[in-house]
Amino acid sequence: MEASQRLTKAFELFDAANSEDPNTEVFQGKTIPKELLYAKRMTAVLNEFEPDTSEALQLTARCQHICRWEIPRESYEMNRVGYLQWRQNLKKFHAKKASEILNKVGYEEELIERVRFLLLKKKLKRDEETQTLEDVICLVFLKYYYAPFLVKHDDDKIISILQKTWRKMSEKGQQAALQLDFSGKGKGLIAKALE
Structure with missing residues (x-):
């Protein structure tokens, strides 16, 4: 599969996963799953802000909140410590979900590792x-x-x-x-x- 085809396929799978979000938002008169809308906004803003970016960063932007609703904020203590734990665990969760999808699409381990690195907000x-x-x-x-x-x-x-x-x-x-x-x-x- 060519690079551009893989990217398109990965976006399709990320979007399919985010389409399962039970939380919705009304945007331009349409009801859209919240995380699907967020993912598309991330891609649009990235393309505007940094149009010549790497495939790894394009992928990361699209899956930055993948399936976020599966770990609700309320499942952690409603204080600063709980919030930070939730954020840390979300990053790991997003990295794992994204890796599984990228593996399925046939990306090499080096690129998957780079997406994980970016999702974990390292450095x-x-x-x-x-x-x-x-x-x-x-x-x-x-x-x-x-x-x-x-x-x-x-x-x-x-x-x-x-x-x-x-x-x-x-x-x-x-x-x-x-x-x-x-x-x-x-x-x-x-x-x-x-x-």
Whole structure:
């Protein structure tokens, strides 16, 4: 199978897995499984932000939240420690799921290992592709999930989250974030967070 065919096949299998998500979101009048929509947004933002990227990073972006609903946040203690455990276990879970699918498609172990490395967010700030992935995750959050997030949380919490998000991003990612279209309140809180 050619590289482009393998990529297409892997995307199809990732999307089929994410289509099983019982959680849905209405987008442009259509009800779509939440993680399927998230995966497509990741690909779209990656293609915009870093169009000439490796196959490994394209694959990673598409499966970054694969089958996430299988490990609900509520299955861990609702505190900082529980949250961090949940996040760590999710990364390992996504890496395992993605590896199984990539194996099935016929990818070589070296590429599968690279996708695992990226999904585990290894060497953030030191590995260029891990950093690009993190930038894309942050941009997807800011572009699609920040506005609904604003109405659910108080300003102090939002400012704290924005500051943490900003610290994770590269300068290029931060510049791209500043080009996004935000509401008046959204823009104001970003300005406060960056003071």
